[in-house]
Amino acid sequence: MKMTPNMRKAQENMAPGVITADGFLGDDKRPLQDMIVESEELLRHEGIDIDTVVQTLKDLMEEGRNGLGEPITVDGKWIVQTTEARGHLPCPFEDGIYRKITTVVRNIEKEESIMYSTISLHLLQKHHFLEGKGSPFRLEPVQLKKVLELD
Amino acid sequence: MSFITAPLTIAGVAAVLAALIAVVDRIVNNYGECEIDINKGTKKLTVKGGEPLLGLLSAEGIFLPSACGGRGSCGACKCQVTTDVGPHLPTETPYLTDGEIADSIHLSCQVKVKTDLSINIPEELFNVKQFDAKVLSIRDLTYDIKEVVFDLGDEDITFKAGMYVQIVVPPYAKVKGTTQRAYSMSSRPLDNHKVEVLIRLVPGGIATTYVHEQLKEGDSMQLVGPFGDFRRSETNATMVCVAGGSGMAPFKSIIHEMIDNNITDRELWYFFGARSLRDMFYMEEMRALEKEHPWFHFVPALSEPQEEDNWTGDVGLITDVLDRYIKDKIGVDTDMEGYLCGSPGMINACNNVMTANSIPLEKIYYDKFA
Numbered sequence: 001m002k003m004t005p006n007m008r009k010a011q012e013n014m015a016p017g018v019i020t021a022d023g024f025l026g027d028d029k030r031p032l033q034d035m036i037v038e039s040e041e042l043l044r045h046e047g048i049d050i051d052t053v054v055q056t057l058k059d060l061m062e063e064g065r066n067g068l069g070e071p072i073t074v075d076g077k078w079i080v081q082t083t084e085a086r087g088h089l090p091c092p093f094e095d096g097i098y099r100k101i102t103t104v105v106r107n108i109e110k111e112e113s114i115m116y117s118t119i120s121l122h123l124l125q126k127h128h129f130l131e132g133k134g135s136p137f138r139l140e141p142v143q144l145k146k147v148l149e150l151d
Numbered sequence: 152m153s154f155i156t157a158p159l160t161i162a163g164v165a166a167v168l169a170a171l172i173a174v175v176d177r178i179v180n181n182y183g184e185c186e187i188d189i190n191k192g193t194k195k196l197t198v199k200g201g202e203p204l205l206g207l208l209s210a211e212g213i214f215l216p217s218a219c220g221g222r223g224s225c226g227a228c229k230c231q232v233t234t235d236v237g238p239h240l241p242t243e244t245p246y247l248t249d250g251e252i253a254d255s256i257h258l259s260c261q262v263k264v265k266t267d268l269s270i271n272i273p274e275e276l277f278n279v280k281q282f283d284a285k286v287l288s289i290r291d292l293t294y295d296i297k298e299v300v301f302d303l304g305d306e307d308i309t310f311k312a313g314m315y316v317q318i319v320v321p322p323y324a325k326v327k328g329t330t331q332r333a334y335s336m337s338s339r340p341l342d343n344h345k346v347e348v349l350i351r352l353v354p355g356g357i358a359t360t361y362v363h364e365q366l367k368e369g370d371s372m373q374l375v376g377p378f379g380d381f382r383r384s385e386t387n388a389t390m391v392c393v394a395g396g397s398g399m400a401p402f403k404s405i406i407h408e409m410i411d412n413n414i415t416d417r418e419l420w421y422f423f424g425a426r427s428l429r430d431m432f433y434m435e436e437m438r439a440l441e442k443e444h445p446w447f448h449f450v451p452a453l454s455e456p457q458e459e460d461n462w463t464g465d466v467g468l469i470t471d472v473l474d475r476y477i478k479d480k481i482g483v484d485t486d487m488e489g490y491l492c493g494s495p496g497m498i499n500a501c502n503n504v505m506t507a508n509s510i511p512l513e514k515i516y517y518d519k520f521a
Contacts, residue, residue: 017328019224020357021356021360065496066468067426068493069493069494071430073455088225089224100356115354
């Protein structure tokens with residue numbers, strides 16, 4: 001699929017070592033546009049509404065902040081840790097800067113977890129991008145359903 | 152022959168245009184030598200124009216704080232530029248308040264020096280140096296926090312407890328450029344040939360990943376510092392300090408500074424929060440200090456102690472424990488000052504507890520991760 005110059009620039013910014021150590025693409029070498037189309041299809045297939053899931057993830061991030069940097073149990077279901085580091089990170093699409101806030105949500109019973117940041121949420125909500133396969137911050141739809149118990 | 156004439160003509164025109172652009176670029180973008188006047192003549196530098204202010208200053212041994220190494224993503228390298236350098240760039244404004252914009256504060260990494268400039272920086276930045284350090288030791292304090300001690304060799308660092316240094320992370324693995332990150336020093340100011348920092352692994356973080364996965368004892372690393380204005384006040388008010396995780400660093404330094412300076416007439420309460428025992432560290436060291444120095448009170452608390460922890464200490468969020476202790480042990484009528492190190496969320500939560508217990512906001516000092 002043909003990529004716009006903005007999309008090409010965003011993919012360059014997503015490479016390892018440009019904004020973060022591991023970058024946003026994981027092991028996926030395909031054009032970013034193809035990855036985004038696939039992200040949208042995967043989410044549709046799993047019946048996940050982007051705005052709803054982003055809101056749930058934001059709520060858990062906020063709950064995690066009550067732990068003041070340390071892990072905290074939420075609703076007896078999840079152990080959530082929200083940590084904040086100094087500084088900001090720019091979005092690879094160059095449409096905003098975000099505080100370095102990272103949340104890890106672990107489903108206690110299922111022993112499965114997801115990790116996301118303020119940028120992950122922006123990438124998902126605004127650009128419909130789950131991050132590339134193999135990226136530590138990829139929000140895999142099947143994993144999202146399992147950890148958040150979306151069924 | 153005509154089939155080759157057209158491409159050759161186009162190539163010729165393109166070559167002439169390229170040469171013209173190169174010549175114009177050399178003339179238009181040649182800013183020649185520029186003078187940077189710092190703090191109304193305190194220091195004057197002559198530099199070659201055309202480069203960002205931050206880099207030109209550091210090349211001359213003047214180091215402004217910068218956690219991103221000039222990429223415009225940390226907002227730390229602020230300075231006042233009194234010469235008109237045009238409107239603020241869109242890359243600067245997200246990091247500046249309206250007041251700072253009105254005061255001509257700029258991000259020095261975003262100001263390209265094209266003419267003579269006058270700038271103002273805090274005087275203490277003249278004391279900042281770059282050090283070629285060696286890693287003396289690396290110790291796991293928890294599963295995600297490491298204590299790293301650097302040897303400065305013949306160099307020494309003069310700092311007040313509470314200040315921080317920037318470590319310069321070299322290119323590694325897929326990371327192409329150098330990266331700078333700021334960490335509070337946990338070492339004793341008296342031990343001025345060494346710098347100790349506590350580094351918690353941030354998932355995906357360039358610097359913390361390097362320290363946790365690549366850095367070894369004996370490795371060389373550049374440090375820049377000292378920076379920061381988080382420090383103990385010179386009053387006799389009871390110090391109420393709160394931290395969690397790597398926020399331990401400045402308080403360890405402050406406590407040792409007080410011991411080294413024989414300050415025995417000032418109470419210090421140190422509240423340290425963690426979820427469970429595996430997140431807790433320096434317990435024995437703090438307990439030993441507490442036993443030896445009656446003015447020092449260490450209050451570790453676990454928010455969710457595990458069964459196997461056999462924890463008999465305080466339980467609850469550190470803010471709840473803090474509230475209880477101020478009311479029951481320290482006393483709300485005591486003259487207190489607050490000292491905090493942590494994320495903005497933690498600082499805000501502690502601010503609320505402290506102000507509700509009669510500590511005025513202007514007497515709460517903090518090292519905010521912002």
